[in-house]
Amino acid sequence: MALRRPMVAGNWKMNGSAELAQDLFSKFARKIKDDSAEVVLCPPVIYLESVKRLMEENKEALSGSLVRMGAQNLSQHQFGAYTGEVSGQMLADAGCRYVIIGHSERRRMYGETSDIVADKFAAAQRHGLTPILCVGESGPAREARRTFEVIAEELDVVIEKNGTMAFDNAIIAYEPLWAVGTGKSATPEQAQEVHAFIRKRLSEVSPYIGENIRILYGGSVTPANAADIFAQPDVDGGLIGGASLNSAEFLTLCSIAMSA
Numbered sequence: 001m002a003l004r005r006p007m008v009a010g011n012w013k014m015n016g017s018a019e020l021a022q023d024l025f026s027k028f029a030r031k032i033k034d035d036s037a038e039v040v041l042c043p044p045v046i047y048l049e050s051v052k053r054l055m056e057e058n059k060e061a062l063s064g065s066l067v068r069m070g071a072q073n074l075s076q077h078q079f080g081a082y083t084g085e086v087s088g089q090m091l092a093d094a095g096c097r098y099v100i101i102g103h104s105e106r107r108r109m110y111g112e113t114s115d116i117v118a119d120k121f122a123a124a125q126r127h128g129l130t131p132i133l134c135v136g137e138s139g140p141a142r143e144a145r146r147t148f149e150v151i152a153e154e155l156d157v158v159i160e161k162n163g164t165m166a167f168d169n170a171i172i173a174y175e176p177l178w179a180v181g182t183g184k185s186a187t188p189e190q191a192q193e194v195h196a197f198i199r200k201r202l203s204e205v206s207p208y209i210g211e212n213i214r215i216l217y218g219g220s221v222t223p224a225n226a227a228d229i230f231a232q233p234d235v236d237g238g239l240i241g242g243a244s245l246n247s248a249e250f251l252t253l254c255s256i257a258m259s260a
């Protein structure tokens with residue numbers, strides 16, 4: 001039986017501030033006491049430095065717990081004339097361990113194709129970062145019963161370009177587009193069904209990866225619905241948007257994952 005440590009990752013998107021980081025850490029130090037779940041903060045790049053400093057300042061209070069830092073995006077290129085972009089090396093230098101790849105907002109609003117996503121996945125790993133790969137179907141795709149097809153396509157491009165073993169150092173986040181930022185989360189059953197599908201698909205190429213990969217659910221997770229979603233056998237925690245901006249709510253989600 002695989003031991004998959006639950007994870008709660010906060011995706012601040014283009015929100016938050018150094019004060020939010022400060023507020024979170026003042027509460028973390030009292031509330032996050034063990035390593036039964038991993039907690040990842042993904043602030044905008046400009047706040048990585050503040051979060052890193054807070055991690056160092058609170059090292060003692062947080063000893064025994066797993067609080068880590070991630071970014072929300074990276075360039076697929078190593079360096080060069082790419083105005084406004086940030087490379088994997090830069091994120092690693094800033095102290096990131098994780099990076100979100102292929103979030104639906106980036107696919108939809110910034111033209112990130114599955115091909116680009118696959119290159120970003122490789123770029124992350126090249127610099128020792130663990131990609132948190134987001135996949136998910138739109139509302140119309142779900143209504144047309146194309147959920148599995150869409151997810152399989154998004155996964156397959158990354159598998160084809162990077163190989164299945166690349167998933168040994170990756171996390172997947174199932175984020176149905178109709179649930180992201182809408183206040184309408186997937187039901188625990190809907191999440192479990194897709195998570196089981198993702199695990200099975202990876203198991204077909206590597207039973208080891210299928211059993212061990214952590215699959216997070218994302219999309220309107222709140223303290224009110226998290227316990228039932230996180231309790232599903234193939235759900236290993238959550239990628240949290242809106243609720244990660246409220247330190248009390250985020251900490252409640254962390255506690256729920258710790259007892260899941």
Ligand code: PGA
Pocket residue numbers: 011175179180181182183218219220221239240241242243
């Ligand atoms: P949400 O966002 O929790 O606000 O729905 C989740 C995400 O986009 O990662």
